[in-house]
Every structure is written in structure tokens, then in C-alpha cells.
Amino acid sequence: xxxxxxxxxxxxxxxxxxxxxxxxxxxxxxxxxxxxxxxxxxxxxxxxxxxxxxxxxxxxxxxxxxxxxxxxxxxxxxxxxxxxxxxxxxxxxxxxxxxxxxxxxxxxxxxxxxxxxxxxxxxxxxxxxxxxxxxxxxxxxxxxxxxxxxxxxxxxxxxxxxxxxxxxxxxxxxxxxxxxxxxxxxxxxxxxxxxxxxxxxxxxxxxxxxxxxxxxxxxxxxxxxxxxxxxxxxxxxxxxxxxxxxxxxxxxxxxxxxxxxxxxxxxxxxxxxxxxxxxxxxxxxxxxxxxxxxxxxxxxxxxxxxxxxxxxxxxxxxxxxxxxxxxxxxxxxxxxxxxxxxxxxxxxxxxxxxxxxxxxxxxxxxxxxxxxxxxxxxxxxxxxxxxxxxxxxxxxxxxxxxxxxxxxxxxxxxxxxxxxxxxxxxxxxxxxxxxxxxxxxxxxxxxxxxxxxxxxxxxx
Numbered sequence: 336x337x338x339x340x341x342x343x344x345x346x347x348x349x350x351x352x353x354x355x356x357x358x359x360x361x362x363x364x365x366x367x368x369x370x371x372x373x374x375x376x377x378x379x380x381x382x383x384x385x386x387x388x389x390x391x392x393x394x395x396x397x398x399x400x401x402x403x404x405x406x407x408x409x410x411x412x413x414x415x416x417x418x419x420x421x422x423x424x425x426x427x428x429x430x431x432x433x434x435x436x437x438x439x440x441x442x443x444x445x446x447x448x449x450x451x452x453x454x455x456x457x458x459x460x461x462x463x464x465x466x467x468x469x470x471x472x473x474x475x476x477x478x479x480x481x482x483x484x485x486x487x488x489x490x491x492x493x494x495x496x497x498x499x500x501x502x503x504x505x506x507x508x509x510x511x512x513x514x515x516x517x518x519x520x521x522x523x524x525x526x527x528x529x530x531x532x533x534x535x536x537x538x539x540x541x542x543x544x545x546x547x548x549x550x551x552x553x554x555x556x557x558x559x560x561x562x563x564x565x566x567x568x569x570x571x572x573x574x575x576x577x578x579x580x581x582x583x584x585x586x587x588x589x590x591x592x593x594x595x596x597x598x599x600x601x602x603x604x605x606x607x608x609x610x611x612x613x614x615x616x617x618x619x620x621x622x623x624x625x626x627x628x629x630x631x632x633x634x635x636x637x638x639x640x641x642x643x644x645x646x647x648x649x650x651x652x653x654x655x656x657x658x659x660x661x662x663x664x665x666x667x668x669x670x671x672x673x674x675x676x677x678x679x680x681x682x683x684x685x686x687x688x689x690x691x692x693x694x695x696x697x698x699x700x701x702x703x704x705x706x707x708x709x710x711x712x713x714x715x716x717x718x719x720x721x722x723x724x725x726x727x728x729x730x731x732x733x734x735x736x737x738x739x740x741x742x743x744x745x746x747x748x749x750x751x752x753x754x755x756x757x758x759x760x761x762x763x764x765x766x767x768x769x770x771x772x773x774x775x776x777x778x779x780x781x782x783x784x785x786x787x788x789x790x791x792x793x794x795x
Contacts (some may be wrong), residue, residue: 345726350768352737354417355418369722372560379548382567383730384560388717392439393462393556394457395729396578400549401446402518402583405420407536410528411523412544415478415537416446420547422474428482431468434499435609438464442472449520449583449660451545456720459557462703466570476541476574483534491526496536501599501671504794505606505772510549512770512791513589513610547571549580551730555723582773586611586663588612591766594681596782598775598793600615602618605677605773606669607684610767613657613666622759623753624666629704631655631687632668633760636703639687643670649680660730666761674774678781685785690763695755709743 372385376794401412420442423429435442438461445452457465497503503523510520554563589612614621625633632639634656643649653670668688672680696704715721729738771782775790784786 338777350769353409354610355513355716359583367737368740373431374564376547376568376571378571379546379550379579380571380574381551382564382609383551383553383726383735384558384563384567385553385555385726385736386558386560387555387559387722389719391459391557392719393457393459393554394723395453395457395465395467395469396551396553396723397444397455398551398727398731399451399545399547399694400449400580400582401544402449403540403544404580404584406547407528407531408518410444410524411536412451412542413490413524413529413530414483414487414532415441415540415565416444416451417490418478418483419444419472419476419541421482421486422477422479423471424477425471426468426723431472433705434468437461440465442468455764462554462563463566464724466566469585469595470574473545473547473571474793478534478536478537478541483532483537486531487532490524490529493525494523494529498526498795501602501604501606501772504597505608505770508595508770508772508791508794509608509610511769512552512595513693514586517586518583519586519747520647527706532548533569542580546576546578546580548576548578550583552728553727553730554690555719555726558560559765577755583661585661589665589763591682591770593787593789594782594790595770595791596779597770597791599772600774600776600793601782602772602774603674605672605674605771605778606659607677607681607771608769609668609684609688611663611666611761611768612705613761615659615662616732616738620753620757622742623749623757625657626701626704626746626749627691627696627754627757627762628666630653630659630700630758631680631691632706634704636707639668639670639684643672643680643688646724647676647679647683649673649676649683651682653768659728662732668767668769671733675770677773678780678785685764687784688762688767691758691761692762693763695751695758698751701751701754705746705749708746712739712742743744747790786792 371384373383375381420431438457440457440461441453455465497570515521614624631637632653639653644653650670652670655668658665660669670680716725725739729735772794778791
């Protein structure tokens with residue numbers, strides 16, 4: 336048998352005449368014009384219907400504002416999301432599943448402190464059935480006692496496991512450190528709260544909070560937008576209320592400050608989470624900040640990834656990006672590291688923040704992140720699923736198709752000076768706060784030497 340000789344990456348990258356040249360980046364295509372209708376129905380529901388006939392399917396996204404401040408709101412909302420599709424006045428769970436299966440469809444729900452979300456898909460010919468099932472759940476979900484009790488028990492089991500996961504612990508610690516008792520911190524209810532939820536409480540929450548006024552319904556697929564809006568108006572004519580869905584209270588603005596070390600005794604890994612105030616998508620400076628973020632840690636060739644992953648091997652995962660809540664936006668940095676590398680990773684993460692602020696991207700770096708930003712936007716919206724997800728997020732923030740299609744032009748107009756100013760204004764290390772979750776006995780002395788750390792209560 337002849338042995339196979341494998342070439343190294345360096346050998347592959349060279350020819351007899353020298354290094355193999357990397358092809359120049361081509362011109363990015365602008366986002367295609369999208370035939371669509373964007374309107375508000377009489378019941379207050381905003382409908383955004385977009386024609387994208389790449390495959391004979393349709394994607395559905397419904398987002399209902401679902402803010403609540405009561406002590407059991409998060410737990411009750413979680414049970415509601417898990418049981419709203421388990422039965423209605425006209426269908427039981429099996430009938431719902433069967434009707435969706437016959438149209439090649441699915442319909443699922445999720446909830447967080449800001450919204451109740453429905454995600455659906457079906458063959459385009461099956462859209463009337465999908466809308467009928469959705470309308471049935473919105474107007475006559477039954478929440479049978481035994482179904483609520485069964486799903487609540489499953490949620491309790493799931494939460495017991497989830498709350499032991501390091502990333503979940505870090506997320507909850509970060510939110511509490513930044514926002515205290517704000518409802519946004521209750522992303523995941525406590526198991527003991529879920530155990531208190533009754534079917535009667537779930538039915539009451541549905542009547543009080545599952546409302547069309549202020550909600551957004553997005554449909555993308557092989558559809559006629561004008562006809563689909565008429566179909567939606569007919570299907571959802573029974574979903575009515577004079578009240579408006581409850582919006583999450585605005586988040587307080589973040590200020591930089593000490594990072595909280597959250598003790599997790601015996602942990603062999605640490606979770607690093609830094610966060611600072613960002614800009615909403617509607618701000619004229621957002622495109623420049625988006626490109627500055629990509630240069631810092633927003634994609635694989637960013638400075639942060641090159642430093643603490645590729646060069647020093649402190650982590651397999653390092654990333655920075657935006658989170659949008661209501662009209663607010665935050666800029667976050669996260670990395671998971673081995674215990675012995677945590678302090679060094681924190682040092683390098685802060686160093687790269689300062690370096691971006693003081694040594695902003697040059698022309699080549701800016702063009703690379705610009706190409707990535709435009710290209711990834713085009714790719715992510717080339718399929719029905721990606722476009723529906725993007726539009727649902729934008730529409731929930733009050734934006735629409737026009738913002739999406741015009742964004743490549745905004746990115747193209749960003750200058751070196753724009754990015755330099757965004758880097759200086761938003762990436763200074765002093766603007767950030769955050770948490771590190773890990774073994775305090777070994778981490779505290781090293782992090783104290785870096786400065787800007789306080790030790791908090793152990794992770795629960």
C-alpha cells in the first residue's frame with residue numbers, strides 16, 4: 336500500500352513562483368428589492384408580508400410584547416408558552432400536530448422578559464391552515480389543568496438542569512449586576528415559582544397579555560403580500576382588544592464600573608462577560624459602531640479572536656456583539672477560559688478594547704470588516720428563514736424592509752474617521768462593566784492585581 340503524503344497549509348498556499356495570491360474581494364451586491372406590504376390591522380396588529388418565492392414555503396413570526404413585573408410573571412409566562420399549543424376549544428394537542436403535519440408545517444412558541452414569540456413554517460399552500468391554528472391558539476387556548484400540570488413539571492426538571500450550566504449562571508449574574516431587580520433579569524424563572532403556577536393563573540395571563548395591539552406578525556415566502564394581508568385579517572378577526580400589549584420597561588443606561596467576580600467553588604473554567612452601553616439601529620452612528628465591533632471581536636478574523644484564541648490559545652470561543660432590548664442597545668464581550676488562563680485573558684481583552692480605541696482600524700481592516708458586514712447580511716437574508724428572522728427583529732423595534740435594504744449603503748458610506756470616533760467613544764475600557772464567574776479562591780488574587788474587581792455572592 337502506498338503511503339499518502341499530506342501537504343501542510345503553508346505548502347498548499349505556495350506555488351513554484353511564490354505565494355499563492357488571495358483573490359481580491361469582489362463588489363458586494365446590494366440587498367434585493369422586496370415586494371412587500373407593511374400595514375396595521377384594525378385590531379392594532381402590525382403585519383409585514385414579504386414575497387420571496389425561492390421555495391414553495393412560508394415562514395411565520397409573531398412577536399407579542401409580554402412585559403410583566405409580578406413576582407410570578409416569568410414563571411406563568413413560561414408555562415403559558417409551553418401550553419398554548421396543547422389544546423384549544425376546537426382542537427386537542429393531537430389534532431393540532433396532525434393538521435400542521437399535513438401541510439408540512441410546524442408551530443412553536445418561546446418567551447422572554449420582552450416578548451412572547453410564535454415561530455411557524457409550512458408549505459405555501461398550507462398557509463390558511465397555519466393561520467387558522469394560530470388564530471385558534473390566540474383566541475381560545477384551553478390550558479386544561481392536566482396539560483398545565485404536566486408541562487409545568489417538565490419545565491421544573493429542565494430548569495433544574497439549566498441552572499447548573501456555567502453560561503446560564505454567567506448570564507443571570509451579568510443581568511443582575513447591571514440591572515438589579517429590573518424585570519429583564521428574570522429570563523429564566525425559578526423552579527419553585529413554576530411549581531406555584533396554576534391553570535387558572537395561565538388562563539388569566541392569556542386574557543390579560545396575549546393582545547394584538549402592539550404585536551408584529553411577519554410572513555415571508557412564496558406568497559402574494561396583498562392577498563396574504565387579506566387572509567390574515569380574516570383569520571384573526573376574532574383576536575380583538577382595546578388594550579395594548581405590555582411593553583417591558585426601558586432599561587437604565589449602563590455606566591462603566593468594577594467587574595463582579597462571582598464565586599463558583601471548584602470550577603475549572605471561567606466565564607468572562609463584559610458589557611457597555613451601545614447604540615440602537617436607528618442611530619446614525621450605528622453603522623460605524625457595527626464595523627468597529629467587527630474589528631474588535633465580531634467575527635473570526637477580529638483582533639480579540641486573533642489575540643486570545645489564535646495567538647495565545649486562552650479560549651476556543653471569544654466574541655463581541657450587540658443586544659437590542661426595546662429602544663436600548665448594549666455592546667457585549669464574552670469568552671470562556673480555563674481557570675489558569677482567566678486573568679491573562681481578562682488582561683488581553685481589556686488591552687484589545689484600549690487598542691481599538693487608540694489604534695483604530697486602517698483602510699485594509701475597515702474594508703475587510705465592511706465586506707464581511709455586507710456579505711453576511713446578504714447571505715443571512717438570502718433564505719426565507721433568515722429573512723423572516725431579521726425582519727421580525729427589526730419590526731419588533733419599529734423598523735422594516737426599508738431599513739434592511741438600505742443598510743448596505745449605510746455601511747458603504749462609513750469612513751475611517753467615523754470608525755475611529757466610534758472606537759474611541761464606545762470601546763474605552765472604562766465604559767465597560769461585567770462579571771467573571773469562576774473559582775474565587777484561585778482567581779481573586781490575580782484579578783485583584785489587575786484592579787477594577789469586586790467579589791460578589793456565590794453563584795446559586
